[in-house]
Structures are given as C-alpha cells and as structure tokens.
Amino acid sequence: MRVPLSWLREYVDLPAGETGRDVAARLVAAGLEVETVEQLGADLKGPLVVGRVLAIEELTGFKKPIRYCQVDVGDANGTGEPQNIVCGARNFAVGDKVVVVLPGAVLPGPFPIAARQTYGKTSEGMICSARELGMGDDHDGIIVLPRETVPGTDAIELLELVDEVLDIAVTPDRGYCLSMRGVAREAATAYGLPLADPALLDVPQANADGYPVRVEDAAGCDRFTARTVSGIEPSAVSPIWMQRRLQKAGMRPVSLTVDVTNYVMLEIGQPLHAYDRSRLAGTVSVRRARAGEKLRTLDGAERALDAGDLLICDESGPIGLAGVMGGASTEIADHAVDAESGQVLGTTDVVIEAAHFDPVSVARTARRHKLSSEAAKRFERGVDPQAAPAAAQRAVDLLVLIAGGTAGGGVTDVVAPQPDRTLAIPADHPDRVAGTVYGRETVTRRLQEVGCSVSGTDVLTVVPPSWRPDLTDPNDLAEEVIRLEGYDNVPSRMPQVPPGRGLTAAQRRLRRVGRALAAAGHVEVQNYPFLGEAAFDALGLDADDPRRTTVKLVNPLNHEEPALRTTLLPGLLATLHRNVSRGSGDVALFETGLVFRPRDERTTAPRPPVDRRPTDEELAALDAALPHQPRRVAVALAGEREPAGWWGQGRPALWADAIEAGRTVARAAGVELIVRQDQHAPWHPGRCAALLVAGADGTERLVGHAGELHPRVVKAMRLPERTCAMEIDLDLLSADGEKPVTAPHVSAYPVATQDVALVVDASVPAADVEAALRAGAGPLLESLRLFDVFTGEQLGEGRKSLAYALRFRAPDRTLTAEEASAARDAAVAEAVARTGAVLRGA
Amino acid sequence: MSAPNKSYDPVEVEALKPEEVERMRDEALAAVAAAGDLDALHAVKVAHTGDRSPLALANREIGALPPHAKADAGKRVGQARGAVNQALARRREELEAERDARVLVEEAVDVTLPYDRAPLGARHPLTTLTELIQDTFTAMGYTVAEGPEVEAEWLNFDALNLGPDHPARTMQDTFWVAAPDGGADSGVVLRTHTSPVQARTMLHGEPPIYVVCPGRTFRTDELDATHTPVFGQVEGLAVDEGITFADLKGTLEHFASAMFGDDLEKRWRPSYFPFTEPSAEIDLQCFVCRGASVGNPDRPCRTCSSEGWIELGGCGVVNPRVLVACGIDPDRYSGFAFGLGLERILMNRSGVEDMRDMVEGDVRFTLPFGMEI
C-alpha cells in the first residue's frame, strides 16, 4: 500500500513539521512494515507553470517532426510575453493547457533548464511530459491539463508534485491497512489524534427500488450493496487531484468511473465494481459456477470456470469472478466519438457493486486462475463488511459531483446475518503474554483504540471491530495491547532454561568430519540438491541403477533438474568443474548433506486436523510418505594434491587420496574403514574401492566408494583427467554409535623389528596379505607397515613383492630374537596359507 | 702389563723420571695445541693417550717400581695424563665450536621461502556460522534438533496454523514434491522453514522444551545477488510454564549481544507470522554506520541501505493453536519461537555482497574463512 503523506493528512491532523520518515517510524513501531519513504519532487525547482498554447509552427527538414510553439504563461516569466518553446511531442493543439518549465528551473534528475538553441530556434523552456515531472512512467506524451486551469498558475502545487509516499508492505493479518482509512487509523492511534473516518457517511436506508440482486450463496457473499448512477457525462475526466492520488498510490488513471471505484477502494478499502447498466441483463445474482461455464474477464482472458468459483451473474450468465475480476461483457465503455455519425459513445448509466466475499473463496479463485487483482488482494486479507454501504455512497457522491451524474433513489443491500465475534479474555491476559503489568484500564483503552467494544472487569467481553477479521483469539487481542504499548517497552528477561547436555554424539561427529576434511586440505561447498537425468547419464549409471530412482518436484526452478539428488557427486563435480574453469586447477572439495531416496512403497502424506495432536498412527503415516534422507559426505579432487616447489616434485591427486579422504572421515567418526577392490559407477573399474565397516555383530556393511573416476565420466563432465572422488553414507558409517576408546597398554620393553618381503600374485589385494600377517603374528605384533611394493622381471609375470616392517613387543619382558623370529615366521606362514605368498629370498 | 718386580730395566725406570714425564706431558700438550681440526686432534689423542702412547707405556711401568717409589711415580704420571686429557677436552670443545660455527653458517637457509606444500582446506562459512549460533544457544542450555528437508505438508504448514487457504501459505513459494502418481497432492514439500522441526520436537517431547533447529530450507526464488532457492535457517523454540514475550526479548537480545557485541541497539517491531501471536521482528543497529547514514545522502550505507537497522529475524509468542496441534496443553504451557536467516547474518557479519558467492562453491571465496568464523 502506497500512502501519500498529503492524503494521509486529510484524515489525521498530523503535526505540521512531521516528515514522512517521522510518520514511518511511528507506523513501524505500531507494526506496519514501511519499506520505503519516497520523496516526490525532492529535487524539483520551479518555475513550473500552466501555459496555454497560442500558436504552433511545424518545423520540417529534421529527422522527426518538431513544433515551435508560442505559449502564454501569464506573468510567470516576468514579462507577460508568450514563451517560445521547441517541442518534439505532438499530442496537443492550439488552445490546450500544458505544463511549462521555464529557464532556471530544475526537473527531477536533476535536470536544470535553461534557454537554448535547438532546431534553429531559441527554446525558452520546455513543455513537460508526465515522465519528465516524475509523475509516472506511463507515457512520453506531454500533459494536457483541464480547460479550466489558468495560465501562469504554479504547476508544482497544482499537480502536487512535492510529496512523500510511504510504501507499506501489508502483512496478511492487516488487510484493513490496504486502505487510507486503515493506515490513518494506525497513524491516529500512534499520535494520539482523532481520526476523520472517511467511511462515516450518511447512507440512505436500503429500499425495494434498488437494482435487483439475488445472493444464492450467502456463505460466499454475506453482503451485496448496489447503487445506481445515471446520466454520467462520458467525456468527463478525473480531476487532477484524483489522478495524482491514484498515481502516487501506484495506480494508473483510466477513466472517470473506473478511477472513482479505484479511488474509493484506496480510500476505504472496499473493492467496488462498476457495471455499464445498459449492458446488464436483468437481476444480478451471486452463485457458484456450473459445469462448462466460461467467462471472459476484463484482462481479455477466456476462463473455464471451476465449480468452486463464486460468480456474479446476470440473466445472460456469468459477468464477473466475484471479488477477483469483472467480466468484459459489462465493462464500462470508454468515451469515444463515432467517426461516421459523430455520436458520443461511452457509459452513461452505471450500477455500483460494493460486496463482501468469503476470503477463502476469493483466494482459491485467484490462485486457480493465477489472477491477482487489487480487489482479490483485499478480499483475501479481509475487507470490512460494514464499509460496503459507505463505499458505495462515496462512489455515488463522486460520480454525481465530478461526472454530472444523478444518483438513483434505489438502494440495494442484501445482508446475511453476521457471526457473533465476541471474545472473553481475562483482563490480565495481555500481561501474562507480555510478561509485564499493563492493568485493566490500559488494556481496555488500547482495545477500544483498535475499535473493539470492551466491557467487564476481571474478564473482559470484547467485540472486535468489523474491519479486523484477524482478531479471533485471546492472543490476537494481547498483541494489539502489547504493540500499542510498544514492544520496546516490554521488559527483557531470561527464562530459567534447565541444564542442557550439549550436542548429541551425531552432531559432534558431523563437526569432526568437517574439521578433519578441512584440516586435510579439502574446501567445503554446499550445493543445491536439484538434478536431472542428464547428471546420471554423465555418471554412466546403468538404466536400473537405484540412484536413478528419485524424488521429483512438481514445480522445479529448472525443468532440466526436476529431481532431488540421490548422490552428492553430480553437484560436487559440477562445482569442481566451475573452480577449474575459473582457474583453480588444483582443487579438493567436500560436501556433507542429505540425499533423497524414495521408499519402496510410496504413499501420500495425510493432512490430519489441527484441533488436536495427530494420533501416533497419523504421525507414522506422515513419516512413511517421506523419502529416506540419509546424510552423506563426498570428496572430489583434481590437479595436484601437493604442488612442486623448491622442496622438490609435486604430487598429483590420486585414487589413493580419495580413499584416504574416506579414512579421514572414518577416523573422525571413530570407525575403522575396510577397503576392498570393487567396480562401481562412476568410478574407474580398476581404481575403485568399496568402503565398508564391520558392524557390532561382525557383519560388514558397505558405506561408500572411492577412487579415480571413470575416464568416460571425466570426459562427459569436462573434468580434469584422473579426477578422483569419494562418497560415504555418514548415517551408515556411524550406525553402531561410538564406544569409548579402550586405552592400549604401552610397554616400555624394547621393540624387535623384523622385515619380510612376500611375493604374491598381482591380483592378491595387499589388504588380504596384511590381514593374514596380522592374524598369524599373534599378540606380540605391535604394528605392521607396508613400506614397499615392487614388481619386476625377476619376480615373474603377474607377480608383486610386498615388503613389510613388523614390530614385535611384549608387555612384560624383553623379547628374545627367537621369540620375534617365531612370531614373524607364524605371520609369514599364515600369509603363505591364505594368499599363496612366497617369502622373498627364502 | 708387566709382572711386578721383574728384572731391572733401566729404560723403564728412565721413563718414570720426573723430567721425562714432564717432557712427555709437554710434548702431548704441544701436539694438542697444534691440532688444527678434529681429525688431527683425534690423531693426537691416539698418539698421546692411546694404549701405545708414551704416557700409557710409562704408566704401565709403575707397577714394577719398588713400593716406596710407586706412589710418587703414580702421582706424577696420573697428573700428566690428567693434564693431557683436560687439554684434549678443551681443545675438542674449541674445535667443535669452530666447526659448528662454520657448518651452521654453511647450513643457513632462506627462512622466508614459501612452503605451500600441504594443501589448505576450509569449512563453508555458513556451516561454521550455524555452529557458532548453535553453540551460543547450547551454552544457554538449549539442545540442537534436526529434521528432514523433504517434509510433510502438514508439519510444514497445517500444524503451524498455516491452513490450506491461509494467505501466508501462498507467500511462501513452496517446492511441491510429486505424488507417487506424479500429481501435486503428495502432501509432501521441501520445507520452507525449519519450523516443522519445532513441531516434531513438540509432537514427540514434553515441555520444558528449549531447542534450536538449524538446517537448509527451500523456496522457489531464482538465484540472484540477494535471493537463493536454498538457504539456511536457525530457528529456536522454548515451551515451558510461564514463558512470555519478555523471555523472548531477553533471549534474543542476549543472543544478539553474544553474536554482534553488547554495544549495538536493538529494535523490536510488531510483525506477523501465523505460528506466533504476538509476532515481532528484531532489528539490530547497523554496525557499519550505526545509524549515521539515515537521511544522510552524503554518507550512504550499503550494509543497511541507509535504514540504520539490520533485520536480525522474526519471532514471537507461540500461537496457542500451534501448541494444540502439537499436543501441548496451551492452558498450562506457553512458548516463544524465533527464526534467523543464516545468509543474511553472514552477509552482514562478513560483508558478503552477492548471494551467489555463498552458493557457487568457489574455493577463493571459502578459503579465507578457515576452520571457524
């Protein structure tokens, strides 16, 4: 809602020096979201005056037609002589009144005006367009003023060019503030001043002579007021003051009748609709749409109606979507002159509708037809049902006053019984909500200022005003009291929070994982979870890969990406690509986040009632409709893991770095990772590790994969060669929880070191050899480390040598050489037995 | 060693004469002094203190002397050997110091050489900011609650007093999840706020409840400099006996002071959220201009758009209707709730000018944030 300060002052006698910013601060404190205070004409400086065009000379020989005009500006130029002005616009004629800016003035921009040579003439100023004056961006044509304006009159004042406009974002509970009346009420309360309520009008009693109206759906329309005006002069235009107020409020002046309905809507908040009476067929009725009905709305769209749509109809059928938009068939006709007959065309007789519609019905219809209108916006948020007769009266008055119309004597007012909105609240309820003491008197006074009628002592009986349909609950009334007393005046207090237990184990674990990966040189990213089939194709997933089964969105931002991720890799690799393309070629990224895997059995979620807690079954049904949402961590690496430098060679990021990232995650999570050879898209079939953990019951479970990406994936995603990646399901990884670490016994006896080199088939995983050595070595083995892998001719084709350093130590004695050797021999024997290893050099 | 009292040997006796011992000693000392490096000194040591050195040989003869002469000669030879050993040790020290001085100079390096060998990592500032906020509240005794990002419509809207026709529901620009048949009536959405986590906490717990709910949320805004369809929130909820608006004020003011310092003014404005009544917004004085930019075109402030205030978040007293839907007795308990937008806090706190920087994952943006914010 755009509120011109000059207009606001018509209803509240604000202190003279009060600026828009001052008023905004008061309104903000009262709960209105004043987004901006616009300064209209702040950099405008006169002389800017009314001129009368005396003569026009058409200049030719230029790229466009140019006019050289003589304009009478009265005494405004100090001489009384006509001003000579060059003008490029053509929408005016000799005798028209226009706005002239004289040399020395400054137009908004700022744009100083001086006499200047142009098109071979001296132009002593300009004839102004609305745009040049900052009145709106509608058109470039110059302003033609009403005939009665007098040359020489100050146009800054005439056109109310200097003003302040408060732009207020009206929250859904404050529909009444979509009107000058509502904002003025808040301003009056904030300043403690009386309100001149524009809806306080003398309205004649309803009578039987009014335009016939039949409401068939009282639930959808609980009030329908209709008035008639006849004999409107079709050529009458809206007065400048009305046009300016509409413009400042953000609406475009259209035609007098439409402007009047818009003006009254802005003033009182009641949307009005004007029908051309000559185009109405008989009784107007309000009903729901029937199957197959259609309506062409004012915006020209032909709309197939839904049975839920509330309609305004006449005997010809639908003529409007109630409270949303009128129909084209009964539209007010613009003033025009028929070229052949010279007959003056245009609406002369109108029926004014001021009705009250069910907010939900209007909202649904507006949403269904994707049709937002000023009327719908107001009805959805709640319009004062008691304001309808006054609003209709106001429109009638204006049409009579401005357009020379005659008010019809008939007054239609179909009213359904209004529900009882009486509330009872303990007088100290606002105190208990706020945590302070206002006292009954203050509570009563504040509620009365809001417009409630209040009675009672310990328990207050409160009837909210008709314009506040949002006041339905005791807390709504508490809020009114607290906001008017000032939120800043509520004391600050700390609640007595019971002792907490800090973060959960899972929360601490997630932090550790993030810190460990960052400490190991990975940079965290947070990608959007949206993707499409193309992402899976790029990863080379099989057609039946479960990762292709996704949760889909009805309304994705990008139709190429309608699904939610089932793996973190597409987003992560895309970000890696972005970094590489921006010149960061050596890059290691990680992300933690949820992935979304549909359940085998997919259901829709119920919508239980809200007047009670859902049953446990209902809650279970809610959760059953949601996909699995496990938390994952993924890493992607490319380029050099370590750069070359004065210290020596660099080192490219390897498959092993990806697997090591997995180990880093597992260590941070307090879990030991088991690595096995695997083949799994999108990884290189020979460089892919399955990552597993041993469960509490001893069974192993797969938690993720790591390694170098498949060259085809690298190519498809335009990644650097040998890009590596890792992805782990953190929930699976940590499914067994964490046990406290059992401290090892640290022996102070000397260590006995034994090295062994074992030759095995190249296909034998090192992990198997190591496992065998550990198993065979027994409890004396303190540690074991693979320090060399060697292949060569002397080993034979398809063989490799693995060299291990074994460290033996006893907790209670110095080991003899024989004991250490025996343990080593046992380790080797187990490796021989399990893996077919041959002790090298033996 | 010779056996005692062997046959008389004039040479051996000669070696134990005082002047002869002195000569041997002086010779040794001179050789020590002349040793120019540690290798030479080692040779001197072997020559003059080794098994075959004159003093060692002389020492060997002491046992052959008559008893009355033994003590005298032993003392003489012992003193001489001591003097030589002392000189050797001193000279070794000198030579080692010389060598060290030389070698250490030779080993000098340019310590200003860069050593960017180990790759640097960093955590996303939105992650660390979330943690900082969580920690501020856990220090007050709150626990951290989490919930699904794909959420039931009922929990995201209905339970929070956002009925199907509530005007605020259309404001929220929700991503709807397709039903099994592809239709729109799945009853499942991408959560538009983390409030459903609060609802879940109430549905499955008992007051007193003091939780913060961090997480990702989703609305159908296109990404631009100031909007992102995926954004972070931290919401909080307190439900207990006697909770009031004053408790909310105290809590959020404490939080604001902890995050931004004690010296900034706070402003409370009425607002509207369906799930709270009364509802409020808390603004923080702009910490860049401290309000000096307001109405002062010569000193515009980008951080607060010259408004003087920065919106910190929305909050309010939990609407009793929400308590009812979540199974909490509104006659016994009341509560407050608040929501903080992470991106906006980060933009303000760290001067991030473009939302896209927080979204695109450019390492140049993230690296300077390091491990904590």
Ligand SMILES: [Zn+2]
């Ligand atoms: Zn500022």
